[in-house]
Amino acid sequence: METSGALFLFLTHSRCAGVFPVAREFRFEVATELQDTLQMPKTIQGVGGFSLIELLIVVAVILVLAVIAVPNLLRSRIAANEASAIQSVRQISSAEMTYSGTYPSVGYAPDLASLGGPIAGCIPDPAHACILDSVISSGTKSGYKFFAAGFVGVGVATNTTFVASSAPLNFNATGVRLFCIATDDGVVRWKPGAPAALPAPDVPTCIAYSVM
Numbered sequence: 494m495e496t497s498g499a500l501f502l503f504l505t506h507s508r509c510a511g512v513f514p515v516a517r518e519f520r521f522e523v524a525t526e527l528q529d530t531l532q533m534p535k536t537i538q539g540v541g542g543f544s545l546i547e548l549l550i551v552v553a554v555i556l557v558l559a560v561i562a563v564p565n566l567l568r569s570r571i572a573a574n575e576a577s578a579i580q581s582v583r584q585i586s587s588a589e590m591t592y593s594g595t596y597p598s599v600g601y602a603p604d605l606a607s608l609g610g611p612i613a614g615c616i617p618d619p620a621h622a623c624i625l626d627s628v629i630s631s632g633t634k635s636g637y638k639f640f641a642a643g644f645v646g647v648g649v650a651t652n653t654t655f656v657a658s659s660a661p662l663n664f665n666a667t668g669v670r671l672f673c674i675a676t677d678d679g680v681v682r683w684k685p686g687a688p689a690a691l692p693a694p695d696v697p698t699c700i701a702y703s704v705m
Contacts, residue, residue, distance in 0.1 A: 570636075582639070588625040642655060656695055659692050671685075671702065681704075
């Protein structure tokens with residue numbers, strides 16, 4: 494910096510007309526350009542990237558946003574799964590009614606698989622009625638597992654009652670509530686879930702749930 498300043502002063506204020514036989518304006522421009530050239534490396538060094546502290550602040554902000562966003566995203570996913578489970582239980586219940594009308598000698602379907610069938614080329618029969626969506630009749634959908642069963646009535650050989658039920662595949666991750674419908678009232682019922690909880694296996698268990 495000192496050398497460049499001295500050179501600038503020398504070139505702009507030199508009285509040695511014989512050494513620099515040019516106009517004063519030209520000497521000033523040359524000296525200015527030379528000084529800018531000498532200062533350029535220091536100017537470039539002064540313009541750096543983010544400092545370590547700035548990068549740490551950015552990372553901390555991202556982490557805070559993630560901590561806020563992830564639980565909200567998980568709750569939204571659980572709500573969507575539960576809404577899907579309720580709809581699926583209703584579909585199972587409707588399929589049971591259709592099955593009973595189609596196969597009166599059997600009554601309600603004995604299990605979930607009997608309500609469904611293969612995705613393509615399904616030929617209806619009591620073992621595969623082709624009434625229910627093949628995804629639901631496989632037993633799992635949208636983070637929930639499903640169950641259906643018909644129960645033989647007193648003094649008869651047909652299934653006179655049924656239960657359609659569901660439970661989260663992974664409690665507190667894909668869902669937090671259990672849902673069911675029983676023949677007795679046909680309304681959706683629910684209760685809080687728990688790790689490794691199973692769908693309601695019979696009508697009395699389902700009836701003990703709360704009405705939605």
